[in-house]
Amino acid sequence: MGSATTQARTATAEALASTSGVDLDVARELFAAVGTVSGSAQLSGALSDSSVPAPARAGLVSAVFGSSYRPATVALLSSAAQQRWSTSAEFVEGIEELAVRATAVAESADIEPELFSFSRTVAANGELELALGGRLGDASAKGALVTKLLDGRVSAGTTLIVSSLVQNARGRRVRALLRRAESIVADQRTRIVATVYAAAPLSAEQQTRLQNALSARYGSAVTLNTVIDPTVVGGLRVQIADDVIDASVSARLADLRQRIAG
Structure with missing residues (x-):
């Protein structure tokens, strides 16, 4: 992913935060826009072409989507189109990410x-x-x-x-x-996701203790996703992005075997 796209994603997320009236209908329209833009190389290229002035790209968004989409949706699409994207494919992915974020804003459930x-x-x-x-x-x-x-x-x-x-x-x-x-x-919800591998389901108390410990370590609210894996034997293996915390019995046994083998 290019640096231009990284900056564009940040700017688009900020635009979402400042847009009122975002509901599931807006999110649904954003997903529909992903299909429309990705299905037309000409349209995706025109909307992501940084050599075209940003106001012109915003005008194209209004021309294509303005008559059928809600104002909030058009405003978000216009904001995305006015950013600099490294490639047209990354622009499409940026709109898709925007649609997912909009869903997270509109939906109160976990x-x-x-x-x-x-x-x-x-x-x-x-x-x-x-x-x-x-x-x-x-x-x-x-x-x-x-x-x-x-x-x-x-x-x-x-x-x-x-x-x-x-x-x-x-x-x-x-x-x-x-x-x-x-x-x-x-x-979008300022959380991190931890995938927990355990030999047996965790009790509510164990989940709470683990969430609190991970929140203190990473400085953010934590969502736990538990995978029952008999190969863990006992203890836990926790993965957060590329960070792995392996406190499983199987890991200790493997370490012990390596030590014995010299």
Whole structure:
């Protein structure tokens, strides 16, 4: 990712923070805009072309989306289009990130654990992963399948994110899309996500103690996603981004074997 895109993502997130009236309908329109822009190389190129004056790019957004989208949606798209992006593909990803962030703003439920739970379901079911992530198949049918699986079981925001992403995967794997969305939601809500590998489910007291310890260490609220892994044997292995805290019995045994082996 280029430095221009990094700055553009920050500016777009700041624009979201200052925009009023952001609800799930706005988020839904932003996801729809991702499909429109990604489906037209001419449009995505024009909106991300830094040689074109920013006001002209904003004007193109108004011309394409102004008559059918809400003012808040158009304002957010215009803000994104006026930034400098390293590539047109990264511009599309920037709008998609904006849509996920808007969903996190509009939805009060805990989206992160719902996304994680569904990603585990997908990981455990090869047929489902193929149905949602295969290059073949109708995009709307994939969205309908997600709605059928999740309707009434998770928040409307989670259903919107998952159904939108699988309908416009652009060659990316479903589990990777869900992990990225989970990370974006956590960042929008000023949280970090910790994946905890344990041999058995944690009690409520254990979860609270672990959350408090991790919050104190990282200086931020922490969302725990627990994976039951018998190979851990005992103790815990915690992963936060690239940081791994391995206090599992299996890790101690492996270390002991290495010491014995010399």
